[in-house]
Amino acid sequence: MSFIYNLGIHLTHFTLKCIALFNEKIKKGVIGRQNTFEVLKSNLSENDKTLWFHCASLGEYEQGLPVFKELRKYYKSHKIVLSFFSPSGYEIRKNSPISDIVVYLPLDTQKNAKQFLDIVNPELTIFVKYDIWPNFLNELKHRKLQAILISAAFRKNQSYFKFYGRELKNALFAFDYIFTQNEITKALLSSIGYNNVSISGDTRFDRVFSQLDLDNNLSFIESFKDDKLCVVAGSTWPEDEKLLVNYINSKAKKDIKFIIAPHNIKTTQIKNLQESLKVSTVLYSQKDDVSINEAQVFIIDTIGILTKIYSYADIAYVGGAMGSTGLHNTLEPAVFGIPVIIGGNYKKFPEAKAMIRNGGMFSISNQKELDTMLTQLVDNDSLRLDSGNKNKVFIGENKGAVIQIIDYLRI
Template sequence: MYFLYNLIVICASAILKVLALVNSKLALFVNGRKKTISLIKKSISKEDKVIWIHAASLGEYEQGLPIIEQLKIYHPSHKIILTFFSPSGYEVKKNSKIADVICYLPMDTKRNVNAFFSAAHPDIAIFIKYEIWPNYLSALKKASTPTFLISALFKEDQIYFKWYGGFMRKALNNFSHFFVQNEKSKTLLGSMGHTNVTIAGDTRFDRVNEIVERNNELEFMTRFKDGKFCLVAGSTWPEDEKLIIEYINKTTYSIKFVIAPHTIKDNHIQEIIQSINKKVIRYTDLEHNNLEDCEVLIIDTIGLLTKIYSYADMAYVGGGFATGLHNTLEPAVFGIPVIIGPKYDGFAEVEELIDLKGVISIENTNEFTEVTNHSFTNDDLRVKTGHVNTAYIKNKSGATDRIMSVLNSVIG
């Protein structure tokens, strides 16, 4: 089976190189990996003690960030290598100072694995949530390197629990310990004979709690909000923007709106602006306008949304009508109601918060209008809904401490 797996990975790598010639995102994926070994060798010497952390993309990075921050505090003599699989993670965080080396993970071929381990020689490896790469895991096991999977989530429909999933089930045997999010994941791993499992929870809850504690002040948002009710729509797709803009154009309520689109290309921003019949301004034009008089602010840059949520009286999180729901915990932690679209299957925290009535799923503009108007006109309802979200997140926090108690004992 290893032969077939390696053949598939090699063929996939070759196909990706061809497709990268005509696809800019795949070009980042392919060309970025060419720099991995040189980036590592530039910062890691043979004498260094190394902690390797791997995240698939940006979401997994956010889950791993509380752990990385704690590792830097407790083990300052170790160097940290952070690898990404996806461009959507690496390209956003490649210039961060959170790790000594930030790079792509080379494709999981034996040749790449050998080159990576020769340069990185990790003393401990931490994979986040779903990342299972058989050749890398096998090499870690052969080197007797402690290897952990954190914030892991297992479900019956995953390949490990299919009749044909024996090869991937075997790959799980290479982990020293699993830190899972819930009892169900522990039970599923137990059905395969794994007893090295701890229910630690999801480190994302610790991450969003840290967001509240930091300084979230934005001078331009203070001026824009101007003491009025503010709805922040984050990570929106065209399907989301259509219903939000329809509401903006029709409502007579005194509401300030912030729209932070997922796509910030100029032509898309212009389309949004032209479809709004109220006074609108884009973030990059702030210095030329009186913010207090504007009713709609378009965020055409990245890196501000989390702080902007702190100014919201309610939030809309995009993706629930399109390719996949974005992070609902970031606005929810500020104690406000959160509206989403109808597609949220697989997001355990969203399903639970919908049952608790902290998150509201809508299917059309009429439902969006009803929910928004109720929140605007009923302060008690809005506050009660927001409290549901903060209490839920507080109750789910603590995964980082549970994981670190084990990691610290292993690293020494």
Template sequence: MLWIYNIGIAMYGLLLRFASLFNAKAKLFVEGRQHIFEKIAQKLNPDDQPVWFHFASLGEFEQGRPVLEKLKAADPQQKIVVTFFSPSGYEIRKNYALADVFYLPLDTAANAKKFIDIVNPKLTIFTKYEFWFHYFKALHTRAIPLYLISGIFRPHQAFFKGYGGFYRGILKFVTHFFVQNEESLALLKDIGINQVSLSGDTRFDRVYENAKHPKKLPEIEAFCEGSPIFIAGSTWPEDEKLLVALTAKYPDWKFIIAPHEIGPSHIQEIESLFPQAIKFSVFSSQFAADQAQSQKLKAQSLIIDNIGMLSSLYQYAKVAYIGGGFGAGIHNTLEAAAFGLPVIFGPKYDKFQEAKDLISIGAAKSINTSGELLEATAHFIANEKAATAAQNYVNEKKGATEMIINTLHQH
């Protein structure tokens, strides 16, 4: 099975090189890994013995960030290395102040050996998922502790199938698992993995702290001008088409649309759907020049054409729509819920326990059509209890970070 895995990794690398000729994200993936070992060696000393955190992308970074920051606060001199698999994580957090940030080289035996030779971590923490055979084996061989935090497992995964012996072997390289729910705990124990703790999801700690100390955005406050706000976060084209009916139904409301992809072509598509909208980049420059007054009165919708603002935008809204539910799956509902916002999303949410929980307590609704979106919005506008339920849900679920830190200290 290992030879199939190795061929798969090699083929993946070749496909990315080919895709990089015409795809911007693939180009970042490939170019970011050029001379990667030299870049790492320039930043690190052999005796640093950092704590190594790996994240698939930006969402996993935000999930593991509370643990990273707690460790750093406990020992400010401790060196930390962060690696990303995806450009969407690396490009946004490459200048993160608390760590040296790199791309993770592809998982080959040679890359894993060379990476760990140079980094020489004292312990390693992966968040949620990504199970790389050669990296995990190299850490295990050198007796470097490896922890998985906020892990979540499902019965359909290869680890739990009859043919999954190779994948179960990867799990056995992990020193300890911190999982989100009882199902994950039971699944791991059923295959003989007992080094598991039920800790919950560190995202609750992250979004709780963000809601307690939100970054103020003067331009957004000027745009809102006291109007009730509907925010649509991490949207895709299928989501945005549904939102058009809302702007007509609620002319007294203002709408903030923060798309998942902010390339020029996608922004133009949104502008064509919302011709009275104004881009944040335009509005903010006018605001800085003290000319925003006339524009903000005309614009009902604001298109956020940058990355990094969304988690602070929710503080200004009353209802949130979370995108992705017509594609691979919904994005982060907890950031909105932490601010006491009822949330609406598309039909593909079955992999997200928090979405199911929010629906069960009346703080979320899943929709399929623009008509259902209108009904859900009207329901939440009239139902103030939904906001309280959303916020209480987040408050009651926080605490995973503290448990993980305490267990790490014991180990």
């Protein structure tokens, strides 16, 4: 392993400890990593059979979840270790029902990799998408432990395919097999000589499609909606909320209901959002104390219920693409057969580009375009229903990745 790479990891460790003094999120990760080995040792014995699932953050967890659930059925006697790199994944899913032990992944040093695998010794390891850690993967390969990568999605400008990315590129060869989301990723892997690969598609389609079989009822949302047309804006950022607030304050009909679920639910931001609205509003945290059906805007100042809320939407707006933070999950509302509006920064999201081409999703870049698009979807029932149905069909046509992966792994 490159001296420069390992030096960089140690420098990263030092930097994170410094930043943690001023950043609560980074602090959680630093403290959590310090406790990883103690947690593993106290929950695993030498006789335990294990599986190891690794996800960078919450998005990758949701992506891998349908595969994890299936494997839980096949490996009933195994203990499942689930690791996260990011606090945003660990803190939300530290009590995940599909795993026995949830930990932070230690930083990718040779020492940490050996100690981690000495304790866990997984019969099977699954990494999701592209969170590649060379020391861990090379140690897996050295020990001849099976590892696969699922829902892989690479771009040609990433380090794996550059002359300076030798360590990352070599780490890919530690995987026994790679399941890709698309042909582009398969071709990129072929260009570096990796050929144990097939295109399975994105497991997120399976994940969101399964939501249709769950109980999505939320009685308080039903009371708020009151049989009126409802626009749900999910995972919004201030740049999204500015446009939405302007529309609600000046353009929206009084009988249209709006639900806004901000990505950041800090008290100050929620307060600013509520105060910027000139119509009647209610917060999730206040729902038991007021008549929520009398409000026009429902602000969700909690987490974990957005997917179910989408089932009540007639139109969805998904945040993240009006700025540079990254578009949030557009498949979650699309599966319920509703049209979706997003900002203009979606070029790295193939599912968004596909739904736009299909006519089920609409991209806007400014206030005028949002006003026009929302008004058209509200007033034109045929457009709203037809574009929503196109999204539902698109989801159904693209599910099936889980079956391919499980077939490969089937005992």
